[in-house]
Amino acid sequence: MTVKQVGLVGSGIMSSGVAEVVAKAGMDVALRSRTQEAVDAMVAGLEKSLAKQVEKGKLDDAASAEIRGRVRAVTDLSELSSCDLVLESVVEDITVKKQLFTDLDDVCANAKILATNTSTLSVGDIAAATKNPERVCGIHFFNPAPVMPLVEIVRAEKTGSATVSGARTFAEACGKTVVDVIDRAGFIVNSLLFPYLNNAVKALDAGLATRDDIDAAMKGGCNFPMGPLELLDLVGLDTSLSILEALHDEYQDPNYVPAPMLEQMVGDGRLGRKTGQGFYDYSK
Ligand SMILES: NC(=O)c1ccc[n+]([C@@H]2O[C@H](COP(=O)([O-])OP(=O)(O)OC[C@H]3O[C@@H](n4cnc5c(N)ncnc54)[C@H](O)[C@@H]3O)[C@@H](O)[C@H]2O)c1
Incomplete structure (x- = not known):
């Protein structure tokens, strides 16, 4: 073909x-x-x-x-x-x-x-x-x-x-x-990636470390090219929320329950790079 x-x-x-x-x-x-x-x-x-x-x-x-x-x-x-x-x-x-x-x-x-x-x-x-x-x-x-x-x-x-x-x-x-x-929700990459991204938001919300330190830790400690919060901003927080909801619907795994902070940010229209505001500020 x-x-x-x-x-x-x-x-x-x-x-x-x-x-x-x-x-x-x-x-x-x-x-x-x-x-x-x-x-x-x-x-x-x-x-x-x-x-x-x-x-x-x-x-x-x-x-x-x-x-x-x-x-x-x-x-x-x-x-x-x-x-x-x-x-x-x-x-x-x-x-x-x-x-x-x-x-x-x-x-x-x-x-x-x-x-x-x-x-x-x-x-x-x-x-x-x-x-x-x-x-x-x-x-x-x-x-x-x-x-x-x-x-x-x-x-x-x-x-x-x-x-x-x-x-x-x-x-x-x-x-x-x-x-x-x-055909299973999240396929390979997102079913493995999103519990990690979601937990990064929960960690930020719980005061585990600052935004910059969470991202720096995963880049420096795991050799990832981007930190989880930067990556969520790139993907789009609305899309990320939809992904987590779909994963939770399919697997009923509590790891996929969206972090309340993520829901809050989407509700506030802070969707990441595409709106200029997410975990980081892209408006300047
Ligand atoms: N953002 C990512 O990292 C990523 C990666 C891979 C796949 N995807 C998937 O690609 C798709 C689009 O994601 P995106 O990040 O480009 O989203 P986006 O928010 O940048 O764009 C969404 C598009 O959908 C259109 N749209 C909204 N409501 C519509 C409607 N009722 N009818 C027709 N079009 C409508 C919007 O006008 C816009 O063009 C989603 O299914 C997403 O899961 C996203």
Whole structure:
């Protein structure tokens, strides 16, 4: 299965990063958001990122123009009808994703793969919103997508073998290391990572140490590139809260009960880097 045209749905952190990865891998990208403003902002973000790479000598002007030329911005879902593969990265909400897959199933009759970038939701539940669950799988990129080497390919109960192998070929064409995983909340990485991140928030709240010392301890003591609180700000605290809730729903393990401080911060609109305020201040 050769993927030439990729539809990306959603205009947040993940779709923006994946758009750059896919266009750099030589595939055409249709970027879809519900509003022209949001999709224009994504394209502007991509242009800024490419310009920075040209400035640093990582890309030349011709390559940058070629990559930019592969990306078209659209607002109507029907404009994804010619795509071979569609990957959604919209808000981590099962109702929203199910509705989107019902719509994609109708609009993208020719797509070989309809994929979700969900971090924790059931791919099988999302697939059940379509008439063709065999072409639905998870293609889980990590943040920031242009930098992080891993992609988890998630096989739900009804996912077809051709879908799994096509998704693997696509992710490898994007230059990623691929792992296969069955459809359990959090897959490999987040089911192991989130108890740790959650406990870091609980430790901060309990006064175990300062924010800076918690992050410094895990970087210096475990050789992690980022501390847990910095990482939560990068992921987004709202997304992190949704991930913990989904993990708790599935496993009923108290380690996944979201730290009250995390819930409080989300309630206050402090979502991390994307809002300029999280555990750290990004507004300056
Ligand atoms: N942030 C991460 O580190 C990360 C990593 C891997 C996967 N993911 C997954 O990717 C997906 C998106 O995460 P993100 O971090 O890009 O989120 P984000 O908050 O940056 O973006 C969410 C997007 O969803 C759109 N949206 C919100 N409500 C919608 C609706 N009702 N209908 C259609 N679109 C709607 C928003 O406009 C926005 O474009 C989630 O499923 C998340 O679990 C996130």
